[in-house]
Amino acid sequence: MKTIGDQQLLKRINRSVVLRLLRAQPGLSRARLASESGLTKSTVSGLVRELIDDRWLSEAGAAVNDGLGRPSTPLHINDRVRALVGVEIGVETMRVACVSLLGEVLHADAQPLASTEPARACAQAAAMCAQAWKQIAARGLELSGIGVGVPGAVDDATGIVLFAPNLGWRRLDLLPDLIEAFAAAGLPRVPVQLQNEADVAALGEYEFCKGEGEDPLIFVDCDVGVGAGIVLNDRLFTGAQGMAGEIGHTILQADGPLCSCGRRGCAEAFFGSRVLGRGAGDVKRAGQMLGVLLQNLWTAFDPRAIVIGGSTCEAHPEFLRSAIATVQSYADAAGMPPPAVRGARHGLLAPAVGAAALALHDYLRPMHPNTVTRRERSGARAKKPPGPVGAAALR
Structure with missing residues (x-):
């Protein structure tokens, strides 16, 4: 029996339930979270304490009456600590967006695509992400994940770009090259996700709606x-x-x-x-x-x-x-x-913002197929020569 593994997975699922409820309904109390989720009050209390310690959540200063008993403290997603970076490798343009956990665009940049040659495209993406990271680091924010969108079909389990006709790519294992380029550019070691650009744009509209x-x-x-x-x-x-x-x-x-x-x-x-x-x-x-x-x-x-x-x-x-x-x-x-x-909502930045949402989407849905596979592949960076280590990765 994988008792420890099962318990860890159950905790991740419960954490994701709490986070998703608070994204949809900011300001819920612990008692209301227990009522809405079906989890016990003691389970919610422990999860909230951990999430506050990990700086995923913050508490409002004033207690309110939520109708479930004595006054309690509203909880919110803490968007002042973590940030996500999304990259769109477009046919003619490369775009990068830094996004808060609530979908606020903190920094954006666009450049003509320098080359469709995979190694050069990865190097350009890494250079732009490094500049973006400097912008968010100057605000005291931690980089928690990088997502990349490409104009072609991507195998959901392996991350291989099956076919990107306008870039001339076919059956290209792009993710390891991206991970290596990000490390060479000095970016913190964080999960890296890869998906089709229209898919990630859909995620951005879905995840960051009110x-x-x-x-x-x-x-x-x-x-x-x-x-x-x-x-x-x-x-x-x-x-x-x-x-x-x-x-x-x-x-x-x-x-x-x-x-x-x-x-x-x-x-x-x-x-x-x-x-x-x-x-x-x-x-x-x-x-x-x-x-x-x-x-x-x-x-x-x-x-x-x-x-x-x-x-x-x-x-x-x-x-x-x-x-x-x-x-x-x-x-x-x-x-x-x-x-x-x-x-x-974000015009031409939609795929880049959506790419930033990709890591968050996977983190909040630990039972979805291929989530573990993606994390294992993005974790391959740990086997590369290490670059500077900044923020902790999504846990």
Whole structure:
């Protein structure tokens, strides 16, 4: 029997329950946490004490009456100690964002992608993260995790980039190179996570919303490529091989315009940023075609929210308006209320902010498949020549 391991896992699960409740409902007391979670008061009291000692939680100064007995002290996520860093390795641009545990963007930077050669891309990401870390360290914050989003399918268990066509990557084991580059740049040893950029953007919208998360939620990234990230039943839906959400080559019109993949009528051929950027497409019509795609996603997944982001939305505001109007027209025809369709909260930073949310997402869900596998792989940094050690990793 793995009694000790089971007890440690149970404690991690219970800690995650407490943290998630307080993110959704800031200011809960210990008694209210026990009532909401179903845990015993003594268990909650012990967990809260540990989380305060680990500086995950903070207590408000004044006691309040929560209706469950004597006045008690409200608890909150402590966003003044830990910070997360997210990286988007885009097709043309690399972006980095430092984010608090509550999703506040503390620092952001963007640079043209210097090279699609993997080692050089990793070195650029590491250099930008090192500069970002200096910014948050100057505020007295600790780095607790790094997430990276890439424009391609990522195997959820191994972290291997299966296919990133716009970067020319296929079956690339990128995570070890990232870990080595971060260490060489002098970053603290913390967990490193890797996932598709649309997937992490979806996580950012889900994890850093106020109140209960919107579930199911779909993020559609309209950039050089077109992809989707799907949050379903409180976790990313990535498919059997990490290919879920690769909607850029969904056929929207038989015998439509020629796509870079060699087929005709793909979504990318209608509203990829390079198509609209060279004036080859009508923006309003492109938005209508996006609306067709969103209607198909709506009927397939019945989401609470569909979030649209990417450079096409930023460059062409009419594009998003046209897509929303198209979805509404389908809803009116069917006599059904559509899901909420809106733009990304952080605009072009959505994938970088979402990448920062990736480490937090895994930490708060210790029973999700592949979480341990990711941590073991990101822990490979301990076998590399050590760089300066800063904050403790997520525990």
